[in-house]
Amino acid sequence: MVPHRKHTVEAVPGAQHVRVEIGGQVVAESRRPVLVHETGLPVRYYLPPADVATDRLEATVSTTHCPFKGDAAYWSYRDGTGELREDVVWAYPDPLAEVAAIKDHLCFYDTVADIVVDGVKVAGPGA
Incomplete structure (x- = not known):
């Protein structure tokens, strides 16, 4: 029996x-990420809104709850051709105290976005 971790x-x-690309377009670039290390998940890079092309984001009604971070809000991304990719960005407007540093920072699903850190693609479709 494996002990519970x-x-x-x-x-x-x-x-x-950190550079984030969707469909070959840079949608975020930051040197001020907040890295989230969570059991069983890859490192997530939360970026300040000032470093994200928020003019391409559209708020959605989607929400989720994480018992370790709090309630998340979501945004969809509209590319230059008008194509909408739904719920690809999330943030925690009021995170739990243990992860207060991620408040209002944006994070991208690496199933849609390529995440490049210090010039190396660390996550993304096909990575």
């Missing part, structure tokens, strides 16, 4: 150069 989540400020 405790679920942990940690949000730490980073200085990496």
Whole structure:
């Protein structure tokens, strides 16, 4: 029998150069990410809204609840051709105290977006 491992989540400020691309277009670029390390998940890069092309985002009614981070809000992304990719960005407007650093920072699903960190693609479709 495998012992049950405790679920942990940690949000730490980073200085990496993070670039996010969707369909070959840069939609975010930051040197101020907050890295979230969570049991069983790859590192997630939460970016300040000022470093994201928020003019291409459209708020949705979707929400989810994470017992370790709180309630998330979602946005869809509209590319330059008008194509809408639904619920590809999320944020925690009022996160739990343990991960307060991610408040209002935006994170992208790596099933849709390519995540490039310090020049190396670390996640994305086909990665």
